[in-house]
Amino acid sequence: MTGLLGLKDKSVDRIHILMGALVFFGSFIVYAMTVQRTVPFWDCGEFISSSILLAVPHPPGTPLFIMIGRLFSLLPVVADLAYRINLASVFFSAFTALFSYLLTVKIVRYFFNGDTQSTTSRWITYLGGVAGGFFVAFGQTNWGNSIEAEVYSLAMALSVLMVLLTVHYFENRGSATAVRLMVFVFFLAVLGVGAALTAFLVVPVCAISFILTTDATRRDWLVLSGCIILELLLIMLFSDGRGGPTMFFLVSGLVGLGLLMMLYKKIDWMVAFAIAALCSIMLSFELFLLVAPIAFSVCLLIGLLHMEWNLGIKLAVFLVLTAATTFTLWLQYNMTVYIVFLAVAGLAAMAAFTMLPQAKNWRMNWRSALAIMVMALIGFSVHLYLPIRSAQRPWIDENHPARDYRTFISFLDRKQYGSESMIDRMFHRRGTWENQFGWHPHMGFWSYFEGQYSKEGGTFLFWFALGIIGMYTAIKKRVEVGVPFMVLFLLCSAGLILYMNFADGTKYDFQTGDAYLEVRDRDYFFTPAFIFFGIAMGAGISAVLQYLRVYLHKRMPSLENKVVYVGILLALLPGVALGTNYYQCDRSKNYLARDYAMNILNSCDPKTVLFTSGDNDTFPLWGVQEAYSFRKDTRVLCLSLVNTDWYVEQMKNVFGVPLSLTDDEILWYPYTAPDGREYMRPKKMFRDLPRNRDVYLTPNMYDGRMVKVQDMIVDNVVISNQWKYPIFFSSPPYAESPLKLRDHATAVGNVYRIDRDPMPGLIDIDRSYDLFMNVYKFTGMNDCKVYRDENATGVFTGLGMSAVHLMDELDKRGDRDRAIKLGYHMIDVYPEYWQTYWVLADYFDKANDSAKSDQLFTQLEDTLTSFLAQNPDNQAYMMDLGMTKVEIGRRKKNEGKINEGLVLMKRGFDLNANNGYAFRKYATTLYQNQRFTDLQAAATKYTEYKMNISDPMAQQILGIKPPAGSQFDDN
Template sequence: MKRFKLINNIFGWFTFAIAAVTYLLTMEPTASFWDCPEFIASAFKFEVGHPPGAPLSALFGHFFSLFAKDNSHVAIMVNSFTALCSAFTILFLFWTITHLARKVIIKSEADFTKANIIGVIGAGLVGALAYTFSDTFWFSAVEAEVYGFSALFTAVVFWLILKWEDVADEPGSDRWLVVLAYLMGLSIGVHLLNLLAIPVVVMVYYLKKYTPSFKGVLLALLGGGVILGAILYGLIPGFVEVAGWFELFFVNQLGFAFNTGLFVYIILVFSSLIWAIYESYVDKNRLRMYVSFILAVSITGIPFLGARLLVGLIIIIGLSVFFYYRRSKISARWLNTIVMMVVMVLIGYSSYTIIMIRSSANPTMDQNNPDNLFSLRYYLNREQYPDSPLLFGSTYNAPVKFVADGNGYAPVQKEKGHSFYSLKTKKSAGDKDEYIVVGHKGDNEYEMDEHFDMFFPRMYDSNPRSIEAYKYWGKITGLPVSYEYCGQQKTDMKPTFIENMRFFFNYQINFMYWRYFMWNFSGRQNDMQGNGEVEHGNWITGISFIDNLLVGNQEKMPSQLKENKGRNTYFMLPLLLGVIGIFFLLYGGKSGIEKFWLIMLLFLLTGIAIVVYLNQSPYQPRERDYAYAGSFYAFSIWIGMGVLGIIRLINKYLTKLPRTVTAAIVVVFCLGVPALMAQQNWDDHDRSNRYTCRDFGQNYLSSCKTNAIIFTMGDNDTFPLWYNQEVEGFRTDVRVCNLSYLQADWYIGQMKREAYSSKPLPISWDPKDYEPGKNEMVEVDSLMPSLDVKTAYNFILSSDPQTKIQGQSFIPTNHLFLPVDAQQVIKSGTLPASRASEIIPQINFDLRRGVSRSDLMIIELLKENNWKRPVYFAISIGGEYLGLKDHFELTGLTYQIVPVGAKGAGVGVNTDELYNNMMTKFKFGNIADPKVYLDETTLNMCHSHRAMFVYLIGDLIKKGDVVRAKKALDYCNKVIPGSTVRHDFGSLHLAEFYYMLNEPAKGNAIMDDVANDCVENLDWYLSFDKSKLGGLSDQINQNLGILYQILRTCDQAKQKNILNKYLPRYTEYTKRLQI
């Protein structure tokens, strides 16, 4: 046994070393796209990231950032933290597998033979290394996200409960459970995914302490679910909720200062907990023990599920009745342990105090401004995000319910939920502290017609794009439903429950879970995000005849798909090994069956249960495989068990072969599976030497003049900019303003504060004018032909009742205009004096039926700014930009608003500024290096940069500046070469420019690349069965269109080589398709 422990520890640390070296070598040296730049900024300066936050992750990330030699190395240190967390996850996975394997095949000291030890250690190596090199986990391990740290908590918790199993009957074994509770509490400050391990912990406890039975297993599962719900829906929101009741009472009712109720509550909580611990420890008075226990549990908020007072009171009464009738059978030791575990969870959960403390200091990044209990509750509950129905709700086409009132029909408002409170703005220093109600959960939400309600609704999103996807995945025909709508009888088709479940299985289970599962254990087609297309993001095997059936003829597959670094094939070997491991446990006697169900429970809770809970709608912004990493962790345990299954199978049929030799040979051969995974996955998980996120973020900022304001919208045009400013101190004079946040009162307040060398945004509105619930959406009524912005805004902010409709502000015209001060435009340098004649007298805004607060703020800013500071929109923002598009001039990755242009003029180009920015300021993150991995997100950004070059070169040629045009064209192909960023339709313009500049060879090279891709694509598409061609019509038409454009351009440019090469192919395709 001692020898085994030594070997087990040595090989455990060996797997850790392999994982750590792998992750440290392949991690990104700076920020990655999506949430990572925000997490790094949050860790570096203890700032407040997006809800619900990850304060513990920020704490550890900050600690690692202290070892950075300068600010440019902060990101790599925070990334290193994630890499090491992930490596430690592999360490505990190894020890978990060897523990479970030992329990199955080693029953006594005599079973510690060389063969068994080799088998157990080999199982740990194969399973742990398979997960090390798995697609999903490796992706999360090399960037500054929370999933690596969260996975470590899950791994440690599972390992600890198994270690407890070994000492469960020894004195003091309860301390392991207390440590588990502490880890659970800590994990809340990272990610809630770890809490899904609770039912597994309960099941291990049950199997160890009781004789298993069907009824007992069901009760254990129920108990695990109750504990999970008590923490997730009870303690986490309940603690803040009850604290809020105390705070309201002490501040609003008794007149004390802010936070008095909070401090009183904390004192009462820990006093009651200490009392409960004392009473259950001394066990001298049962009544006091029970009262102290119920008080301790109640005051922490656990009974108040979903912050509901009535539910809490019912649970407390029920608990009291239970204690009364079971008083003689309740163990003081158990009560003591439970209270101690609650204390540990609260201590771990207390990491969220960092959020309130830092928010109170008004950092530059302070999302939701959770500086008091009520904004913290809003932050923790993620109430800014829309809810999705879980067990009961409406289908996607449910109409709003209307009822008759005195003026006709009015929509039925949803029942208001809990109140939202805010600090009352003081009018004088003598005013007392007070909280005021500024809204309710469910405000501006309406009831849907109950005829369209459904149990377990999976298709609820009314977005037209989602509806089309529902019809595709659910194969919807529907059933007619009659209902009353504004006094009229109407009939619509409602999806049936069978269609609802078809969508659930086809899309949510198969496409959004099983596809990800198979990526990790069978193979992945490519790294392009899939939405059901045959060529994007599917799972494959590497076995031709299977893949031909799944995703088309593999021999005719286009080279751009064959050469995609994200194409990985494992020939289903990890899957097969895992299946063998499942059967090994199922036929491994009582111990094996128990271990199988433990792993299965973890597998389902971190997989299918998450699918059900998330209830994802189609067309997600990105792939969501990271959410199911825990499920793949569980399957990796089965992979390890597969080694033992093969050893047992060989020993059964090859009895003459020495068992030690058998075990060694099997382990060596099975290690080939993770080796294959490493070989296949390395190129598309190696992010070393890639600086695209940082550099592209800097390019946005470099596109702006000094002291500029830039409007952004999404993660990838906001977070990289924040990272550059907050961490690397780059262009802190530019104020980044995210339009999706500008709707919120807290964000407007932050924009009115100075940030580094950036002055406050020129917004004149008083906080009372944009407090929650006020002017969030202003209706437009065409009572007047037009109004200037200043007059209209005075009308909106007026307190005169005549300027309101049912107490709400409105705009009495759908046409606003903003007068332009031409002298100020020239004085500020917005336009040079040479362009004075182009300046228009006013900028017009054509309004729709309603104007959001965000749009009101944009117009307000333009009004107050009066051209003093340059204002930009990021090119990545979609839409019509409030009709400002006609006044845009391209300067890089931004459009500057300038008072020139007429309606319908479109976007202009500031040629000199664009040239200077792209040729001298822009960085390209090593994208020209063929060794640097460029994923789809990065490539999209690369294509955006190439498109800016097209605008620049086209404008230079138009103006006759041939020298600079040629220089820019060659530079474009140098920094964004076709060898790493494949040429596409947008590159045809580059070829045309080469023809115009009398360099046909370079133009032909681009045309040939794009045309060849079209031909390969069309050949592949047309190899599909006729039954599938209909689903490929868009792709076929797109490629035919591009090929036609190439031929047309080459014909006009008299490039016969390209024309003669591809015209016969084009003619062939049109004949085959009968076009």
């Protein structure tokens, strides 16, 4: 019996299976222990609600994940629906770890020069595989993706499986099994795009194994792999005005011609043709849906040339199947183009069938190519879910891809995020090379890379060396496996750095508003790189053991077998990653997003129309509404989406929001202006009553200011509502409204209600007090052992600010007792918010009770110290603790304490000098302590992020004027 390693010893195969099971169940148990039990922040809330509803989330729709999420929502393993869907990530990431173990074992098998049968060799193989699987499982980013409803767990499982099957294909080249493996890989690749396009990233490297024939030499493998690396270098060479995409494609074409001349006898051209057609999906879905069907027709034609059927049958089969697959030409262009194409294709087929009878003798691998195209198109069919489900008008139906083919394609190509293609944008760098490849907040690759398996710093050099040793040994022992693996890592790291082109904030464009610093950490995009490097580290452990074994064999043969004991110790190294990352990745007690969402919904009156601002005050609310059927009477409308025509139409026709506009006044259509330029706009103007004008529902200028679609719609909803439904906002409504909405926005807890007759002070004192004291949930907020990232810390700051505002209003109205009671309550449930202590201390200072004030500041210092100890890189804790130390030093006239606080604040500010909140705290504290040189330096560093040049405080400190094109520009 042959086992998974290709070995015939049944007992060893059992050990192999047990080791794989150890990796799978070990990672599964850890993930299950740390998985979030409820709705998380960011996209997860939308994915959870979309899975429950079988809805259409944001582009590109992730249909495969949504359907699988729906299946998991039906499994009665736990009561909480959000918990069930989060478990999908646990399941798939455990398989990622298992596949990583198997792939590491496959690679390490080549390290022994054919001596794979000995017990020592086998144990070295297994131990390296176990280490590789657990390095992957407990890497910080992959673990973080594995404990919440995110698409990357499924995409990564498919990616590693595809690479594993490709190595298996290489070992079985020339057999029927190899062909089946190759076809299955491409089915998985295109199917995986239904989770994330990242899943397809491994295809260009896997393709090297598939397109090279069995007589290809090591040099041929090196040349083809080297071409991929050369393409990455060409992108860097032609970026930033040095030729751009035109020169890149020109030189790439020349490289391709050179490759053709060198390898034309070593390449399976039919398979290469099919793979090239499928790879068009990496450029755009629009191109793929044109190229892939035509490529299928070409493969079909060549296949029919080899058949013994008569002309009529051949022609009928060709025309029927070609017509069925190339109908995208009709959808993309028109029926005339479609018919002309079919006519030309039919004539070409007839000519080929009659004039090339000898074609049946051509040696062409058409069966494999045709099978690849058929299975790939079947895999892509998962995307048909999007227009089919969208046509049924689910509650979440982003972009409404059922509207027409153009909308469907734009949805898949994510065109709502910008009209410039990712390929073109790649050649206009949105950050410096050192920031994109090195250390930088929210986007620097090395910042994430060195923190994957241990704490950042010099210790990473050890892990890095392990990975390099693993890759080097793989290349040395088997070029055909090692070189493609190295290229795969480079493609998933350097390639993604070049392609994603994340902005570092130093190249912000005031005219377009593009290239501001990334709003959140982008480490998840590099998950494939971290996974494949974890596998390389596992292979590195086996390589070190084998080198040690060879050394002992020459010097101390009696100790050769003892190397296994060293291997056991090295196989425990992933425990460092487990211990280092456990706290940050443990979401088992994290209910922050759920409570935040419920608190907002509980603030609203029945049947409210609630306007939210962005992802994190929208998606968790959707998730809570669907997972718990909680406050579904409230219509949650995201203002950033209200800027789109499809969402406004849904507000009117699906959500039942009061709107006076007709569909022709809402939906955009292509329009050609008299000067020949093309626009998108509605068919008709609408009456913009607040501004007393007729205008198209598109962004436009009015009274010297840009009026957004969301501004006009908010005004129209308020007018059309006629006070039928309560209208709430999660943040204050826009200040420039002609309806003076801010003058009618009454604070109710953490939200704002539009009142016809505003309440005194624009705050509902009694309702807000009841919300904070009796209604709002703060589960885990007083526990520093519950991890919260920068986002969670910032989101809850708004809750603290609202409570402090309520305290001030109570005090102004002579109700200091309730103000103090509220303050102490907030300290109990939300102890990390600094301002609560300061306001209470001010009350006691005014009452000449400095003892209580000092006690509050001491308590705040102790609290923030404990929170910072658990979250040593949390900028908010660092800034607030430093500011508190400065205040304690001022009160006690302790200059040393003041300096200690300022040093800590500088450390915090330097973590992300783009943070305006941190800058204001630091600048204000420096000014109050007359540290003017440091103040200038802080403002200078802050304005290195070009968008911040518009900050009035920075302008005042540095004596500069607003830049042209900014919102503060006098012109």
